[in-house]
Amino acid sequence: MIDIKMTNEGELEISDTGDLKMVYGDEQVAQEVLFRLKTTLGDWTLSPHVGASLERFIGQPNIPLTHSLIENEVLKALVRDNLLLSPSVNAVAIGEHEVFILVEFGSIQEDERVIQIQSGLDLRKGL
Numbered sequence: 001m002i003d004i005k006m007t008n009e010g011e012l013e014i015s016d017t018g019d020l021k022m023v024y025g026d027e028q029v030a031q032e033v034l035f036r037l038k039t040t041l042g043d044w045t046l047s048p049h050v051g052a053s054l055e056r057f058i059g060q061p062n063i064p065l066t067h068s069l070i071e072n073e074v075l076k077a078l079v080r081d082n083l084l085l086s087p088s089v090n091a092v093a094i095g096e097h098e099v100f101i102l103v104e105f106g107s108i109q110e111d112e113r114v115i116q117i118q119s120g121l122d123l124r125k126g127l
Helices: 025-038 064-079
Strands: 002-004 022-024 088-093 098-106 114-122
Touching: 002 025, 022 025, 025 064, 025 098, 025 114, 064 088, 064 098
Parallel strands: none
Antiparallel strands: 002 022, 088 098, 098 114
16 A cells, blocks of 8 residues: 655655655555544545544533544444454543544554554544
């Protein structure tokens, strides 16, 4: 798997020589996981099935039921087109309005290596 490397803010990364940087393997999959967490389902014209739509949880209470619903939406977004086959998704409160999201999945490059992606969701403002 190969893709153009993006910053955490969604900007293209450019090398010192002015070329686009590329990502491969586990780094590419990790980048795609973060992209899906930050994307609303249907917003990406080229891939309308991509996105977790986590903004729908803005205004919801920071309680275990909300965390469970977030976990389900993230899981659906990651397995929808077989990006990941069996990821682990956990969402827990880390503040009054903040939710910590942890996604874990097996490496596509090394047996028994587990990749962890961490993200947060502010239930007042969004990601």
